[in-house]
Amino acid sequence: MAENFLTDDEIKELRKVKGTIFNIQHYCIHDGPGVRTNVFVKGCPLRCIWCANPESQITTPQLMYRSDKCVGCGACVEACPRKAVTMVDGKSSTDRALCEGCGKCVKVCKPEAREIMGYSITAGEAFDKVAKEKIFYGDDGGLTVTGGEALAHPEFTLALLKLCKNDGIGTAIETCGHAKWDIVKRVLAFCDTVLFDIKETDSRKHEEFTCVGNELILENLERINNELDCAIWVRVPTIPGYNADEENIRRIGELVSSRITRCSRVDLLPFHNLGESKAEQLDRDMNGFHSEVPSKEFMDNLKEIIRGFGLNCP
Ligand code: SF4
Ligand code: SF4
Numbered sequence: 608m609a610e611n612f613l614t615d616d617e618i619k620e621l622r623k624v625k626g627t628i629f630n631i632q633h634y635c636i637h638d639g640p641g642v643r644t645n646v647f648v649k650g651c652p653l654r655c656i657w658c659a660n661p662e663s664q665i666t667t668p669q670l671m672y673r674s675d676k677c678v679g680c681g682a683c684v685e686a687c688p689r690k691a692v693t694m695v696d697g698k699s700s701t702d703r704a705l706c707e708g709c710g711k712c713v714k715v716c717k718p719e720a721r722e723i724m725g726y727s728i729t730a731g732e733a734f735d736k737v738a739k740e741k742i743f744y745g746d747d748g749g750l751t752v753t754g755g756e757a758l759a760h761p762e763f764t765l766a767l768l769k770l771c772k773n774d775g776i777g778t779a780i781e782t783c784g785h786a787k788w789d790i791v792k793r794v795l796a797f798c799d800t801v802l803f804d805i806k807e808t809d810s811r812k813h814e815e816f817t818c819v820g821n822e823l824i825l826e827n828l829e830r831i832n833n834e835l836d837c838a839i840w841v842r843v844p845t846i847p848g849y850n851a852d853e854e855n856i857r858r859i860g861e862l863v864s865s866r867i868t869r870c871s872r873v874d875l876l877p878f879h880n881l882g883e884s885k886a887e888q889l890d891r892d893m894n895g896f897h898s899e900v901p902s903k904e905f906m907d908n909l910k911e912i913i914r915g916f917g918l919n920c921p
Contacts, residue, residue, distance in 0.1 A: 610772075610773060610774065611773060612772075613770075618770065618773070621730055621731070621769055622766075624730045624763050624765075625728070625729050625730075626728060626762075627648070627650065627666055627726065628733065629660075629662060629663055629724050629755070630646075631644065631647070631733065631736050631737075632644065632647070633740050638802065639748075639749070639751045639777075639779035639800050639840070640748065640777070640800060641744060641746070641748025641777070642740075643744070643749055643750065643779070645753050646737070647663060647754055647755060648663075648753070648754040648755045648756065648757055648759055648764060649665070649666055649667070649724075649725045649754065649755050649759070649760075650663070650664070650665065650755050650756060650759030651663060651664050651755045651756040651783065652783070652785045652819065653756070654817060655816060656849070657878060657882065657896060659844075659879065659881055660754070660755065660885070661886045662885055662889060663755035663756075666759060667708060668708040668710070668723050669724045670703075670710075670712070670713075670721060671721070671723075671724050671885070671888040671889060672699070672720060672721055672888055673720050674698050674720070676720035678720075679697040680717070681699070682717075683715060686711045686714070686715045687712050688711060689706060689709075690705065691705035692712060703890055708725070710723040730766035730770060731770070733763075734767055737771060741776060744777060747777060748777060749777025749779070750768070750771045750776055750777070750779065751778075752767060752768065752778075752781070753780070754781070756782060756783055756785075756786075757782050757794070758786040758790055758791065758794060761786070761793070765794050765797065768794065768798055777799050778798050778799050778800075779798060779800040779801065779802060780802065781801075781804070782802070782803060783804050783817075784804065784827045785824050785827075788826075791830075791831065792834075796835075799838060800837060800838040801839055801840070802842050803831070804841075804842050804844065805821075806843065806844060807850045808855055808862060809858075810822060812850070812855075816850060825862070829867065832867045832868060832869050838871055839869050840871065840874065841863055841867065841873045841874070842874045842876055843859055843874070843875050843876065844876045845878060845909060847878060847901050848897070848898050848899070849898060853909070856875075856909045859873075859913070860912055860916035870918070871919060872920070873919065873920045874920070874921065875913065877900065877901050877906050878899070878901060
């Protein structure tokens with residue numbers, strides 16, 4: 608797609624579109640080709656039990672709390688207009704059902720035990736931050752919209768992708784694929800690369816791990832392959848004790864090699880346990896979830912299975 612396809616009026620309108628994000632990271636090298644700026648959209652239709660970014664799951668801003676930093680001053684109790692905070696055994700405790708994420712308690716918490724995750728931003732503001740690093744992107748790099756789920760705020764993601772393409776910046780999204788086809792198609796029309804997650808081939812297990820079956824996800828992936836022309840990278844979060852068994856990885860290799868013929872690489876993403884401390888800061892229960900960070904040998908064995916299908920698995 609050529610640069611400068613938008614009129615000034617179209618740019619003005621696209622810049623106004625709002626979304627909720629929780630982070631922007633520059634100089635990323637693992638989320639698409641080249642050097643990239645990642646924009647993390649807040650909200651996701653899945654509830655993966657191993658989620659590495661539980662603060663990304665709901666679409667609105669959310670309070671995070673670190674009890675190890677709390678000095679028990681009680682300032683947050685006074686500051687909260689919803690009376691959501693009480694003191695328990697010298698530490699503050701928040702009733703999540705009452706908290707609306709307004710951030711007033713954060714402002715008075717001197718030791719920074721409280722933080723609001725997520726903020727509203729316009730596509731224009733996000734674009735300016737992405738475009739500021741344009742010199743580092745070269746021919747391959749650019750923007751990656753990730754999350755959470757890139758398609759959770761589709762109009763925002765689409766506006767940001769269009770503004771970047773219009774400026775000659777490469778575009779990618781990372782998606783769990785659980786979205787209506789109409790949305791997938793509209794957004795990917797302005798995307799050079801889609802990073803598409805496959806978690807589990809067995810739909811019953813997929814539902815057990817993520818709260819939704821995989822039918823819509825796999826159908827969308829196949830339609831992207833057959834009907835659209837963006838590059839496809841498949842990503843597999845690899846969680847020992849859950850989806851990282853050889854049989855599932857073999858079935859993913861079979862599926863991708865036979866049906867996703869335009870897929871240019873499969874990345875197996877090893878489990879890490881950062882999500883556990885974040886869940887604690889959100890007062891969320893992991894519902895008995897426990898996994899181990901896999902060894903290099905464990906990952907190498909699974910990568911060999913994928914390579915056995917003739918697929919590129921770095
Ligand atoms: S304001 Fe901060 S340090 Fe003071 S009680 Fe509340 S959370 Fe703890
Ligand atoms: S974020 Fe707002 S509503 Fe929630 S505990 Fe803090 S002050 Fe109360």
